[in-house]
Amino acid sequence: MAFAACLAELQAEASCPLCLDYLRHPVTLDCGHNFCGSCIRQRWEDLQDILPCPVCLQHCPAGSLKRNTQLCRMVDIVKQLPAERGPKQEEGALCEKHCQVLSLFCEEDLQLLCPQCGVCSDHRDHPLTPLGPAAARHRRQLKSYMELLKHQVEVAETECEMQICRSIELKWKMESCREESRPEFEELGTSLRKEQGAIQARMLIEEKIIGGKIVENKSRLLSHLSTLKNLLTEIPEKCLQGDLELLTSVKRLQSRCELLQSPAVISYELQRESCPLPPHYLGLQNIMSAFQEDLTLDPAKAHPGLIVSQDRKSVTVRTLPPGGLGGTRGAPSHPGVQSAEGFDAGRHFWQVEARGTGAWCLGVCKESFCTKAPRSPCPGPVCWQLQPSLWARGPWDPEQVVRIGVFLDYELGELSFFDLNRRCYLYTFTDLFTEKLMPYFSFGPSSKPLTLSLLS
Numbered sequence: 360m361a362f363a364a365c366l367a368e369l370q371a372e373a374s375c376p377l378c379l380d381y382l383r384h385p386v387t388l389d390c391g392h393n394f395c396g397s398c399i400r401q402r403w404e405d406l407q408d409i410l411p412c413p414v415c416l417q418h419c420p421a422g423s424l425k426r427n428t429q430l431c432r433m434v435d436i437v438k439q440l441p442a443e444r445g446p447k448q449e450e451g452a453l454c455e456k457h458c459q460v461l462s463l464f465c466e467e468d469l470q471l472l473c474p475q476c477g478v479c480s481d482h483r484d485h486p487l488t489p490l491g492p493a494a495a496r497h498r499r500q501l502k503s504y505m506e507l508l509k510h511q512v513e514v515a516e517t518e519c520e521m522q523i524c525r526s527i528e529l530k531w532k533m534e535s536c537r538e539e540s541r542p543e544f545e546e547l548g549t550s551l552r553k554e555q556g557a558i559q560a561r562m563l564i565e566e567k568i569i570g571g572k573i574v575e576n577k578s579r580l581l582s583h584l585s586t587l588k589n590l591l592t593e594i595p596e597k598c599l600q601g602d603l604e605l606l607t608s609v610k611r612l613q614s615r616c617e618l619l620q621s622p623a624v625i626s627y628e629l630q631r632e633s634c635p636l637p638p639h640y641l642g643l644q645n646i647m648s649a650f651q652e653d654l655t656l657d658p659a660k661a662h663p664g665l666i667v668s669q670d671r672k673s674v675t676v677r678t679l680p681p682g683g684l685g686g687t688r689g690a691p692s693h694p695g696v697q698s699a700e701g702f703d704a705g706r707h708f709w710q711v712e713a714r715g716t717g718a719w720c721l722g723v724c725k726e727s728f729c730t731k732a733p734r735s736p737c738p739g740p741v742c743w744q745l746q747p748s749l750w751a752r753g754p755w756d757p758e759q760v761v762r763i764g765v766f767l768d769y770e771l772g773e774l775s776f777f778d779l780n781r782r783c784y785l786y787t788f789t790d791l792f793t794e795k796l797m798p799y800f801s802f803g804p805s806s807k808p809l810t811l812s813l814l815s
Contacts, residue, residue, distance in 0.1 A: 373437040376414055376489050377462055377474050382434045386424040390417040402474050413474045464493035542783040569627050576625040583622055646766055650708040653815045654698045662694030673812035676802045695801035701726055703795040706768050710814040713761040718803030720744045723796040743774050743788045
């Protein structure tokens, strides 16, 4: 392969840049380029003052052509060498305008030119290169694009894979959102069906009561109508009686007519039934977006058996044996802690995350409720709290991370709890709130580790 390449280069060097055939009677210009004597004279045939070299366009004085005898002998030797291919240009590669061989390449316009085109006004000042060197240079340039294109292919393939992954991720997220919203809609449907049953039961009772009154009123009206008809029959008959007989009974008959009263027609108005949804059915996501509170714990109101973190966002029960938290008379102690923020109006929502296996409760308490002393976690008149595991829908795994949402509607007097893992409603306390309420958290006596954290 190396020999063939060297042979091809040698044959190209022994060729005329104009006719692309082996040099015949080669001549050398002052610039050092070689041409067939007849080719260069034909090229300069119509030129007078300016005689440019067809290769480098250097101006050559008239009569500066020098016969190159040594090159002539070398060409004769090259002709005798076995050739892989002839040095001639492929057939048909002629200039359509001048019918000359296309031997030059304009680097500015990227066009093939014949020698005559090379000296015209359109390309005179453009860089012109013989076909061989021009093709070699552009081959190198095209090959240089390959690395860039390969890199772009890799980038495009990576982006396509990322788009496929995003498509799969979008499908998974949408499916997850549908699964998250399903329990909420089921709970809403269950509540609506219960409310519908209650409304229909009340309407049935109202229908029976009003229907009974209407039947009773109808009976009185029929009795009154019968009395009227009897009087209308009896009066004409009395009028036909004799004077003594008429006057004897006229007092009773007149009394019956004068004292006769028509029974009142019953009127009624049906009670308008509506289906007001409690606030926690406005949609859990809407509640979280509109009423989310950023709570912190109050170390000053924490039981000594609890450890509040430095950022006051989490609390951990100390690892102590049962009863080691200070119970009285053998009764278990239930240490608690309040948040630093309290509420005496409005709607508020906060989230709690529990990690561990111990017992715990959460809810609200009155501001005066003492959390440092041992207390029972049972709801009372000053504390409303719930143990989530008691209200789990389905099996409750104590090893999992539990997330509970709490929604307080102070004016409505409702404290609602949500299982945020299953996106479902748990329970609602209803009461009349008259004092400031503090979010409250308590722990059962246990040697098991447990941490409650407030989420923003």
